[in-house]
Amino acid sequence: MTLVAGVDSSTQSCKIVILDAVGGALVREGRAGHPDGTEVHPDHWWQALSEAINDAGGLGGISALSVGGQQHGMVLLDAGGNVVRPALLWNDTRSAQSAADLTAEVGAEDFARRTGLVPVASFTVTKVRWVRDHEPESAARVAAVALPHDWLTWRLRGYGPAGSSPLGPDLEQLTTDRSDASGTGYWSPFSGSYDLDLFKLAFGRDAREAGAAGVPDGAVILPRVLAPGATAGPVHPECFGADGTVLHGAGDSDIILGPGAGDNAAAALGLGAGPGDVVVSVGTSGTVFAVAAELHSDTTGTVAGFADAGGAYLPIAVTLNAARVLSSIAGLLAVDFAELAALALDAEPGAGGVVLVPYFEGERTPNLPHAKASFHGLSIESTTRPNLARAAIEGMLCGLSGGLDALQELGYPARRLLLIGGAVQNPAVQRIAAQVFDLPVQIPTPGEYVARGAAVQAAWALTGTRPGWDVALDATPEPDFQALISTNYKRAASHSDAGN
Ligand SMILES: Nc1ncnc2c1ncn2[C@@H]1O[C@H](COP(=O)(O)OP(=O)(O)O)[C@@H](O)[C@H]1O
Numbered sequence: 001m002t003l004v005a006g007v008d009s010s011t012q013s014c015k016i017v018i019l020d021a022v023g024g025a026l027v028r029e030g031r032a033g034h035p036d037g038t039e040v041h042p043d044h045w046w047q048a049l050s051e052a053i054n055d056a057g058g059l060g061g062i063s064a065l066s067v068g069g070q071q072h073g074m075v076l077l078d079a080g081g082n083v084v085r086p087a088l089l090w091n092d093t094r095s096a097q098s099a100a101d102l103t104a105e106v107g108a109e110d111f112a113r114r115t116g117l118v119p120v121a122s123f124t125v126t127k128v129r130w131v132r133d134h135e136p137e138s139a140a141r142v143a144a145v146a147l148p149h150d151w152l153t154w155r156l157r158g159y160g161p162a163g164s165s166p167l168g169p170d171l172e173q174l175t176t177d178r179s180d181a182s183g184t185g186y187w188s189p190f191s192g193s194y195d196l197d198l199f200k201l202a203f204g205r206d207a208r209e210a211g212a213a214g215v216p217d218g219a220v221i222l223p224r225v226l227a228p229g230a231t232a233g234p235v236h237p238e239c240f241g242a243d244g245t246v247l248h249g250a251g252d253s254d255i256i257l258g259p260g261a262g263d264n265a266a267a268a269l270g271l272g273a274g275p276g277d278v279v280v281s282v283g284t285s286g287t288v289f290a291v292a293a294e295l296h297s298d299t300t301g302t303v304a305g306f307a308d309a310g311g312a313y314l315p316i317a318v319t320l321n322a323a324r325v326l327s328s329i330a331g332l333l334a335v336d337f338a339e340l341a342a343l344a345l346d347a348e349p350g351a352g353g354v355v356l357v358p359y360f361e362g363e364r365t366p367n368l369p370h371a372k373a374s375f376h377g378l379s380i381e382s383t384t385r386p387n388l389a390r391a392a393i394e395g396m397l398c399g400l401s402g403g404l405d406a407l408q409e410l411g412y413p414a415r416r417l418l419l420i421g422g423a424v425q426n427p428a429v430q431r432i433a434a435q436v437f438d439l440p441v442q443i444p445t446p447g448e449y450v451a452r453g454a455a456v457q458a459a460w461a462l463t464g465t466r467p468g469w470d471v472a473l474d475a476t477p478e479p480d481f482q483a484l485i486s487t488n489y490k491r492a493a494s495h496s497d498a499g500n
C-alpha cells in the first residue's frame, strides 16, 4: 500500500493523517496542541509537528507528505535562519492601524485590484508594516519573511538555524504555494506573482522571490511560489524533531514533499469542493468560501480574493470569532458542549429576541479590530440559559451568513453548503446552521479535511495526478431556514458596529 501524509498546523493544534494513496482511506493519525495566544514562536509548531508525527506512529512507510497550515502568520527569519521574533498570527489585531495606513496610502480599490485584498490586521502585509514601525531592531535583522506552512516545509527539508538543522540556513530554499501567498497582501492572484512594490511600501525594503537573480543586495527573501502538484523537495533523511527524536531516518525510503497550502485551500482540496459548493468552517476562525474559476475583486474587503491550491481561486470571508464563542458561553453557563447543545435546542429559533454579537476578539469581517462582544434583547423573561446558549450559536453563524451573502452578491454560485471544523461536531450547530443559511446544508463525515487536503497534495506531487477521493456525508439536516434569526442579528449588529 502506498501511504501519503497530510498535516494541518492550525491555530490550536497540529494534526497529521496518513492515508492510502489509492482511495484515501485513513490508516493512522496523530495530533498535538499549540500554545494559546496570538503571538507564538514557530518552534512550538515544530515541537507539535514532532509530537503529532510520533502520535501517528512515525513517518515509516510514507511516500509523500504535504503541510497545510493557518494562514497569514508572519515568520521573520534572519540570515542565520533564526526566528527573529515570535510569529504574529492571523488573529493578532495589533496591526489594525497599519492596515488602515496601507489602505489610505494605496487606496482600497487599487489594493483589491492588485492583490485581491483590502488590508485588515490579519494579512501579513500589515504585520510587516507594524514591525517596521514598532520594532525597528527586529526589522533590521530580517532576511526573509515566510508563512507557517512555508517554515515547516523548509524545516522538514532539513533547513533551519546552523547547529540545529542538517542543511543549515539556506533561505533561497524557502517555498510556499499560491493559496498561502495570496493571503500575504503582497502577492497577486491575478498575475500569479509577488507585488514587490507593495512589499517595499509596507516594510521599507526591497524584496525578491527566493532564487531570483539580479536584485539589490540585502533584499528580503520571499518564498518561491510552487504550482499545484509541484514538489518542494524531499524530507531530509536525518530529520530530527524538536525533542531530538528521528522523524525520518537515513534507512527510511524517500519522502517527497508537496507544496503545502493555506488551511482553507487545503480543506477545499480535501473536500473535493467544486463550482456551486460553499464551504463553511467553524474552527478557531469562521470561514465561508467557494472554489471559483474566476476572481471578482471586492473593494469593500468583505470577500478576500485568495488563490486556491488547485489552480483556481478561493474567494473567502473570515471571522475571528467562531468555535471559541461556544467555549466561552459554555464556560459562562458552566456546561460542557453536549449540555450547551441541549440547552440551545431547548430554545426557540431567534432565542426569544436575545442576540449575541460575538466580537469577543475584535472582528475582521466586518473590520472592527477593537470591538467587543455584546448581548442584545435581554429582558427578565428572555434571559434564560437556553436563550443564551442558542444566541451564542446563532450569533456565531450569522457572522458567517453575512459572508455567504457577500459571496453571492459578487456572483459566485451557491448551491449547497458543506459544514466542517471542530465545532460542527456539536448537534446544535448542525441544526441551527440549517436555520441560519438559506441553502441545503451537508455535513461531511467527521474528519480532518485540511490535513486530508494536504494529503491530496502529497499524492498529487507523488503521482503527477490530482486524486479524486470520495467524501462521504454524515448528515443532511432538514432545510429549516428561519429568516427572523438573521433579521434580528443584522439589527443588533448594526448597533454594535456603529458603537465600535
Ligand atoms: N462539540 C463541540 N461543540 C463546540 N465546539 C467544539 C466541539 N468540539 C470541538 N469544538 C471546538 O472546535 C475547535 C477546534 O476546531 P478546529 O477546526 O480543529 O480548529 P482549528 O483548526 O482552528 O485549530 C476548538 O475551539 C474546540 O473547542
Ligand SMILES: O=C(CO)[C@@H](O)[C@H](O)COP(=O)(O)O
Pocket: 010, 011, 012, 069, 070, 071, 072, 090, 122, 183, 262, 263, 264, 283, 284, 285, 286, 287, 318
Ligand atoms: O485567517 C484565516 C484565513 O484567512 C484563518 O482561517 C486562519 O487560516 C486560521 O485558521 P484555523 O486555525 O481557524 O483553521
